[in-house]
Amino acid sequence: MSTVAFIGLGIMGAPMAGHLLAAGHDVIGYNRSPAKVETHVARGGRAASSAADAVRAADVVITMVPDSPDVEDLALGEDGIYANAKPGTLHIDCSTIRPDVARRIAEAGAERGVRVVDAPVSGGEAGAIEGTLSIMVGGADDDVAAARPYLEAMGSTVVHVGPPGAGQTVKAANQLIVAGNIQLLAEALVFLEAHGVDTEAATRVLGGGLAGSAVLDRKAAGMRARTFAPGFRIDLHHKDLGIVTAAAREAGVAIPLGAHVAQLVGSLRAQGYGGLDHSALLLQVLQLSGRAEDEEPGRTES
Incomplete structure (x- = not known):
């Protein structure tokens, strides 16, 4: 050894x-x-x-x-x-x-x-x-x-x-996909809640179809429960999306959806939520939908 x-x-x-x-x-x-x-x-x-x-x-x-x-x-x-x-x-x-x-x-x-x-x-x-x-x-x-x-x-x-460097390029693509998936999962959960649907049942059946993903499997339960203990902090995903957007610009590649999600992550961080798990993107969807809750879990000065 x-x-x-x-x-x-x-x-x-x-x-x-x-x-x-x-x-x-x-x-x-x-x-x-x-x-x-x-x-x-x-x-x-x-x-x-x-x-x-x-x-x-x-x-x-x-x-x-x-x-x-x-x-x-x-x-x-x-x-x-x-x-x-x-x-x-x-x-x-x-x-x-x-x-x-x-x-x-x-x-x-x-x-x-x-x-x-x-x-x-x-x-x-x-x-x-x-x-x-x-x-x-x-x-x-x-x-x-x-x-x-x-x-x-x-x-x-x-x-x-x-x-050398290829591993980091693939990781940047990974972080782009993960951020997009979390944002869409957050939007889907708020959409389901607004219509009074049982979100546990909904995410179970969604997970069995084409919408299924590791993000849904690992993040949906915590998002439903509004628990955002950091497995991967907003601060770090903000840093990673900065890497993605800079590398895309360097290569002359358009990432319109990725750039928008990067702005949403940056906005959430600026509001003081950088220490929360990246699944806390749900909080911003609630805010934008006029459904923000009274509690502000984990908010800190950024």
């Missing part, structure tokens, strides 16, 4: 690291919040006091952090991965970042003898806990082959989609 440095033990990273522990790997965890590291140690992992400390003895480094600047700082900083990793180390970035940043990081890694794979994940907190994530992988053939055993410990669908 390998020594794996896992950096980023948040909602997604903690269970992902747990699956690597269960597979028998020696997992050294680092997170800016010490409490997350303590939980990792309680599960059988080891602790590091810094990212540099985590990677020095590692064969594989996995990063799962919020945004492109976070990955760049971790990879390229003076106390980061590439300055401290031993030659031949495999860096698997499971974060969701800009495709151009992923390509730049892969080039920088190659210059310093580090093999880099971009491997963003989809499936949310439930998929991370269950080990059923869908993982879209970009990188050189040999590097992806080396990364596959670690990825298969964390996900059930692992697909090599192309060269």
Whole structure:
């Protein structure tokens, strides 16, 4: 088994690291919040006091952090991965970042003898806990082959989609589809409620037809109950849709529906709901329909 440095033990990273522990790997965890590291140690992992400390003895480094600047700082900083990793180390970035940043990081890694794979994940907190994530992988053939055993410990669908950066491009498309599905599910639920239909029965039968989707299966019950504990926060989906719209503009591709949903997500975030699950798009449909409820769950200053 390998020594794996896992950096980023948040909602997604903690269970992902747990699956690597269960597979028998020696997992050294680092997170800016010490409490997350303590939980990792309680599960059988080891602790590091810094990212540099985590990677020095590692064969594989996995990063799962919020945004492109976070990955760049971790990879390229003076106390980061590439300055401290031993030659031949495999860096698997499971974060969701800009495709151009992923390509730049892969080039920088190659210059310093580090093999880099971009491997963003989809499936949310439930998929991370269950080990059923869908993982879209970009990188050189040999590097992806080396990364596959670690990825298969964390996900059930692992697909090599192309060269460095391709994984992030596919993840951007994934986030575009997911946001659109959640928005339409929110609209459908408000529509059904307005007509007095039993929404539990309605979503059950919709799920058995062409309207069925993973989004409906995983999100409808919480939306009906108005519970929006974050499996994937509005803040993060707002960031991801920024990646989509920028990449589409760069390629000269029109995404009219996606751009509109990106504005709706941005509006909800501006209202202070960034800490809620992305299924909270339902709240905005209620507002636009004049059916907003008195309670404002999870509202914070953005």
